[in-house]
Amino acid sequence: MYGMLYESVQHYIQEEYGMETWAKICQIVDCKHTSFKTHQIYPDKLMPDIAAALSACTGESFDFCMNFFGKCFVRFFSNFGYDKMIRSTGRYFCDFLQSIDNIHLQMRFTYPKMKSPSMQLTNMDDDGAVILYRSGRTGMSKYLIGQMTEVAREFYGLEVSAYVIESQNDICGGTAGPIKLTDGPLTVIVKYRLDFDNRDYMAKRVNIVAHPSQLKMPAVDLNVFLELFPFTIVLNHDMKITLAGEKIIETWILHNPGVNPKAFIGTHVMDAFKCRRPKDTKIEWDTIIKMRTVLFEFELIRTGHNRAAYDAALNIDYENYDGESLNEAQTMAVEKAHEFEKTHEHDEEAAAASKDEIDPATGQRRPSVGLRSILLKGQMFYIKDVDSLIFLCSPLIENLDELHGIGLYLNDLNPHGLSRELVMAGWQHCSKLEMMFEKEEQRSDELEKSLELADSWKRQGDELLYSMIPRPIAERMRMSQEHVCQSFEEVSVIFIEVMNICDSGSNNIQEAMQAVNTLNKVFSALDEEIISPFVYKVETVGMVYMAVSGAPDINPLHAEHACDLALRVTKKVKAHNLPDVAIRVGINSGPVVAGVVGLKVPRYCLFGDTVNTASRMESSCDPWKIQLSNFTALKVREVGYKVEPRGFVKVKGKGDMETYWLLEGPE
Ligand code: HEM
Numbered sequence: 001m002y003g004m005l006y007e008s009v010q011h012y013i014q015e016e017y018g019m020e021t022w023a024k025i026c027q028i029v030d031c032k033h034t035s036f037k038t039h040q041i042y043p044d045k046l047m048p049d050i051a052a053a054l055s056a057c058t059g060e061s062f063d064f065c066m067n068f069f070g071k072c073f074v075r076f077f078s079n080f081g082y083d084k085m086i087r088s089t090g091r092y093f094c095d096f097l098q099s100i101d102n103i104h105l106q107m108r109f110t111y112p113k114m115k116s117p118s119m120q121l122t123n124m125d126d127d128g129a130v131i132l133y134r135s136g137r138t139g140m141s142k143y144l145i146g147q148m149t150e151v152a153r154e155f156y157g158l159e160v161s162a163y164v165i166e167s168q169n170d171i172c173g174g175t176a177g178p179i180k181l182t183d184g185p186l187t188v189i190v191k192y193r194l195d196f197d198n199r200d201y202m203a204k205r206v207n208i209v210a211h212p213s214q215l216k217m218p219a220v221d222l223n224v225f226l227e228l229f230p231f232t233i234v235l236n237h238d239m240k241i242t243l244a245g246e247k248i249i250e251t252w253i254l255h256n257p258g259v260n261p262k263a264f265i266g267t268h269v270m271d272a273f274k275c276r277r278p279k280d281t282k283i284e285w286d287t288i289i290k291m292r293t294v295l296f297e298f299e300l301i302r303t304g305h306n307r308a309a310y311d312a313a314l315n316i317d318y319e320n321y322d323g324e325s326l327n328e329a330q331t332m333a334v335e336k337a338h339e340f341e342k343t344h345e346h347d348e349e350a351a352a353a354s355k356d357e358i359d360p361a362t363g364q365r366r367p368s369v370g371l372r373s374i375l376l377k378g379q380m381f382y383i384k385d386v387d388s389l390i391f392l393c394s395p396l397i398e399n400l401d402e403l404h405g406i407g408l409y410l411n412d413l414n415p416h417g418l419s420r421e422l423v424m425a426g427w428q429h430c431s432k433l434e435m436m437f438e439k440e441e442q443r444s445d446e447l448e449k450s451l452e453l454a455d456s457w458k459r460q461g462d463e464l465l466y467s468m469i470p471r472p473i474a475e476r477m478r479m480s481q482e483h484v485c486q487s488f489e490e491v492s493v494i495f496i497e498v499m500n501i502c503d504s505g506s507n508n509i510q511e512a513m514q515a516v517n518t519l520n521k522v523f524s525a526l527d528e529e530i531i532s533p534f535v536y537k538v539e540t541v542g543m544v545y546m547a548v549s550g551a552p553d554i555n556p557l558h559a560e561h562a563c564d565l566a567l568r569v570t571k572k573v574k575a576h577n578l579p580d581v582a583i584r585v586g587i588n589s590g591p592v593v594a595g596v597v598g599l600k601v602p603r604y605c606l607f608g609d610t611v612n613t614a615s616r617m618e619s620s621c622d623p624w625k626i627q628l629s630n631f632t633a634l635k636v637r638e639v640g641y642k643v644e645p646r647g648f649v650k651v652k653g654k655g656d657m658e659t660y661w662l663l664e665g666p667e
Pocket residue numbers: 001002004005077082083085086100103104107111113114115116117135136137140143144147148151
């Protein structure tokens with residue numbers, strides 16, 4: 001489905017429910033698009049998925065959300081100036097309802113791959129109307145209700161109550177979850193009742209006063225019609241072709257080589273055509289006679305193509321043709337046509353091309369070899385004088401290539417009909433549009449790239465920030481801009497010092513670089529062992545690496561996690577076998593106050609005697625040993641950690657302290 005529909009949904013969800021809700025919805029439906037491109041096609045199922053996600057986020061029903069999306073579309077398409085098109089469809093809401101198909105048809109150059117639904121007004125009365133919706137998509141029936149009610153309100157000042165009378169293949173009612181769209185072409189048919197004040201329109205229809213000059217109009221000779229509309233066909237009550245315009249007969253012969261050219265007249269319309277729109281319509285007199293405001297699309301059935309047979313058939317003397325009396329050239333051409341059929345009957349391409357050139361699901365033509373089928377678009381009119389239906393139609397041709405692909409030329413198209421203009425206009429329009437699309441694609445690709453760049457810068461910025469300030473603290477500060485300072489009842493502080501690295505202050509550059517490299521190796525090894533949120537790296541000062549467990553995320557197992565880290569890093573640095581290098585670790589547990597200090601290069605710092613003591617545990621420790629304060633040692637011994645009393649140690653500023661060596665973790 002084209003991105004324009006998703007743009008409207010994204011815009012109004014962000015406006016009415018906020019950016020966070022939209023971000024949450026994107027997460028739920030795993031939508032990576034930061035924005036949608038108007039003319040790019042996205043998966044159909046994204047629409048019901050977004051509706052289900054919005055329903056989950058807001059508690060509104062799925063149908064409510066789809067209805068809301070339909071309203072968004074109408075409000076949004078005014079940005080493209082489409083509101084003028086709606087207003088121009090007619091004075092009354094019913095005029096609009098009868099023009100929706102045509103609106104989509106007019107859009108086919110702007111949205112060439114559009115799979116638009118078809119709408120048919122089947123009944124009107126003073127209190128409203130009944131409309132039949134057909135589509136290849138499920139789950140959009142409530143979307144249409146949103147669109148129709150919003151158009152009625154916004155453009156006709158009408159309050160319309162719309163509801164489903166009956167439906168086929170549509171998941172109707174308060175569907176909670178996303179509608180699973182089937183992968184094959186499926187026709188969803190939904191009949192709606194629209195209740196609104198329709199008296200003015202009905203009065204206008206009933207009191208149509210014909211101009212006096214129209215009262216004495218002579219009956220029209222059908223041949224005039226067939227001359228004016230050379231693709232027209234006339235149908236009797238059995239829906240058989242009783243008369244046809246010259247061009248449709250020629251085209252039928254061209255596309256059905258070797259078939260008796262007189263066979264076209266008298267054949268049932270569905271033996272010569274396929275009804276493309278409205279989908280799944282029963283082509284019988286009683287049905288069609290009621291569908292006079294509907295736009296029909298008939299595709300000519302082809303059995304192949306052969307120019308020779310066409311030429312031959314053109315010269316056939318219809319009156320006396322009995323299938324035998326062909327001259328030599330015609331006989332040869334028709335035989336050639338039969339040969340062509342035989343040699344190509346297994347030819348996949350020709351078969352595919354002739355069988356079904358219009359993709360039933362998209363309503364679009366498939367690329368085919370050689371000639372293409374012709375699509376006729378028009379309305380069915382009842383002509384009382386001859387008690388017949390006349391399909392007043394013109395070929396629907398996208399562009400010049402298509403015209404040649406069908407085997408027609410511009411002067412085959414009736415000069416007063418719109419086809420010729422449409423082809424030329426379409427052709428110019430297309431080339432202009434293609435240029436515009438390319439520019440738009442370029443711009444949106446650039447936008448996409450700059451958004452990705454901005455994203456990566458933001459990520460790098462965040463990583464840098466989180467390397468200075470713990471993520472939960474940074475996010476709190478970002479949300480509330482408040483200064484963050486917290487006290488923690490009990491944490492475990494770890495100090496790790498790298499020993500015997502020559503003083504980087506020495507003036508021997510070589511040694512200093514060597515020292516920095518070695519230190520970087522060790523600190524990087526320590527960084528790899530920091531597992532957030534159990535342990536958080538606080539800082540490195542000189543050769544000392546400081547970490548904490550139990551802040552900023554409260555962690556009742558802070559002492560165990562601190563000891564585990566100490567055991568892991570001792571083992572890991574030992575395994576590095578760095579010449580002369582050793583480390584020593586000190587751990588103490590207790591209360592601290594933590595907060596972010598400083599504006600430039602803000603740091604997350606810990607304050608309190610617990611920190612000072614932990615530092616002393618490290619600075620009075622032996623190489624490759626882990627010294628625990630008494631409090632920490634007794635805590636971890638209870639849960640199976642092996643500790644060994646070191647006895648009383650004279651600790652600066654603390655006097656004699658009983659400390660322990662940590663030997664290993666629990667079994
Ligand atoms: C006025 C300008 C309009 C434009 C440019 C437009 C264009 C489109 C486009 C591009 C699609 C997507 C189809 C696809 O990607 O295959 C679409 C779908 C649809 N349109 Fe329109 N449309 C317009 C007006 C309307 C109106 C007024 C209605 C009904 C009140 C309507 C009913 C629908 C519905 C129900 C769909 C969903 C597709 C489906 O059900 O299969 N459209 N339209």
